Amino acid sequence: MTTPLPIGSTIGILGGGQLGRMLSVAASRLGFRTVIFEPGADCPASHVAQAHIQASYEDAAALRRFAERVDVITYEFENIPTSALDILEALRPIHPNREALRISQDRLTEKTFLSNLGLTTAPFADIPDAAALDGALQTIGTPSILKTRRFGYDGKGQARLSSPREAAQAFSDMNGAPAILEGFVDFSLEVSIIAARSQDGQVSAYDPGENVHEGGILRTTTVPAKIPARLQTDAVLLAAKILNALEYVGVMGVELFVTPTALIVNEIAPRVHNSGHWTQNGCTVDQFEQHIRAVAGWPLGNGERHSDVTMANLIGDDMDRVPALAQDGACALHLYGKAEVKPGRKMGHVNRVTD
Amino acid sequence: MTTPLPIGSTIGILGGGQLGRMLSVAASRLGFRTVIFEPGADCPASHVAQAHIQASYEDAAALRRFAERVDVITYEFENIPTSALDILEALRPIHPNREALRISQDRLTEKTFLSNLGLTTAPFADIPDAAALDGALQTIGTPSILKTRRFGYDGKGQARLSSPREAAQAFSDMNGAPAILEGFVDFSLEVSIIAARSQDGQVSAYDPGENVHEGGILRTTTVPAKIPARLQTDAVLLAAKILNALEYVGVMGVELFVTPTALIVNEIAPRVHNSGHWTQNGCTVDQFEQHIRAVAGWPLGNGERHSDVTMANLIGDDMDRVPALAQDGACALHLYGKAEVKPGRKMGHVNRVTD
Structure with missing residues (x-):
């Protein structure tokens, strides 16, 4: 059986945006305190938290200070640098776990994981280089979409291909970042x-x-x-x-x-x-x-x-x-x-x- | 027409208990910040506020500092010292207004106000001295309850009288504080x-x-x-x-x-x-x-x-x-x-x- 975190404990939240803000409010309803770790000043979560440690994810001392003030750590975004997680995980439990982060941080790893679970994803292919893109376009076809494996959201780091002739431009748009080609899904x-x-x-x-x-x-x-x-x-x-x-x-x-x-x-x-x-x-x-x-x-x-x-x-x-x-x-x-x-x-x- | 307080403004809250805490959370939902004024350390509201000014209500400088950080002031309890209100009111709007505080801070003033509005209250009488209590007991009778005019709650500063013979003890329980005698109401x-x-x-x-x-x-x-x-x-x-x-x-x-x-x-x-x-x-x-x-x-x-x-x-x-x-x-x-x-x-x- 799990031992529940005692009322009055402190939950550390990585990221101080609106999700951290609403997590902090929810934590208060259960009698918990929160400390926010966020590089930006005056972040939304800091308005409703016990404390805000304003520091970079590269600042090992600040990360340690944060961990020492809290009983458990969670986060509001998935792109937390691995080096920061290494420091924090040695000091306090982090939920959700590293594996969930590792998988969701990389579109190729994520799609592979989902496929291996027997779930259906859009057709996809690893695009380590320009040659791979030409090959993948032959099986996946167009329209399709080239995305960086990591980061990028809300349309950033993505290039749509409506014809194989756009492959060179799309590949160049990735600026050398490892990429994944995804087929379009005709969904209702x-x-x-x-x-x-x-x-x-x-x-x-x-x-x-x-x-x-x-x-x-x-x-x-x-x-x-x-x-x-x-x-x-x-x-x-x-x-x-x-x-x-x-x-x-x-x-x-x-x-x-x-x-x-x-x-x-x-x-x-x-x-x-x-x-x-x-x-x-x-x-x-x-x-x-x-x-x-x-x-x-x-x-x-x-x-x-x-x-x-x-x-x-x-x-x-x-x-x-x-x-x-x-x-x-x-x-x-x-x-x-x-x-x-x-x-x-x-x-x-x-x-x-x-x- | 009233000009609404712009989103991002700061609301000052006098009192840092659970009511201030839940007011602070509600303010955050509307995009406002809160600053808490509360003499006690580590108060419940401070866990979910932008800032906590920990100072006594007699600390004029701290009150001024508080007022200058906020755009409007409210409170979570009614017994705010008049001297503090005088300082704050000169600097920022306070809602609800002084009149509401003046009336609710004093049971005699409150009952008189309500009666003058044509509303029904329990029978009551001003008890400035022991002689007044004897007189009031003749019209209001027993059972009745003697209460200090100000402060006291949750049974404190109150004495029940089941017979006029208890008058002297009840009066002495008030420790010389101005009091009010209230008749019992037979309510369902x-x-x-x-x-x-x-x-x-x-x-x-x-x-x-x-x-x-x-x-x-x-x-x-x-x-x-x-x-x-x-x-x-x-x-x-x-x-x-x-x-x-x-x-x-x-x-x-x-x-x-x-x-x-x-x-x-x-x-x-x-x-x-x-x-x-x-x-x-x-x-x-x-x-x-x-x-x-x-x-x-x-x-x-x-x-x-x-x-x-x-x-x-x-x-x-x-x-x-x-x-x-x-x-x-x-x-x-x-x-x-x-x-x-x-x-x-x-x-x-x-x-x-x-x-």
């Missing part, structure tokens, strides 16, 4: 499943949410998703399979493409996920508290959906809509306290409770 | 109404909650309260009358005794209230966010009840129940992060969602 809609696994191996999944992306950025998530009950069950089983295979502890977001015949795993994120923000107004225990419960060795909470919700991100100038949204009785606002509005920047979200 | 149940008024004069009330006290401490609040619809409406109108009379801005708790014929106002609290904690899991916008919205000059949010809830305080050793409550899917835990469990100390509460 995109859903994600937010699932949690406790230290005792208990697994709980929220209802799948239906996602709409624009320009590579999530715009809305709607629950319930318009998919048959059979696929809902498949999605939950699939997420549980991933969590169990990784002996995962915490919340994971799994993005899926829905085709007429199957669920195709697009990607996994070893953390709370933007497409799970609806749970704040749709469930008694939201994804942030569920993650904290898992990380703290507590039993998972009740993630049943009590309301229908559409979550919409407030990006850049969407903030101009806040005065109107504040007057809309169906809307629950969640703003991140970011000082400056920038185009493309996630400033907050609104959960519209539709039932 | 106790409810409270949590109402908010915005800077524009909009008033919104939550559904009345039914309270159970033990030993002068609130144990549970249940919504819906078992009172007829007519009395629910009366309670809302009565609360609105009080808020409007005070040109009040913020959330107020109004405790009421329900008798077969009427609602009797027991007391008012010019702040968020323990009996309103159920709103965290029963409404889209809870009492804490509603208070922040009012203080910030925002429109009030939707306080409609979407679920039935029983809120139970976790007092002292009730914390031993937390592991079981954490496994109960109907329960939402809210713990205050207090370092030490003490008998009679409010350590947290649990909202049991019953519908």
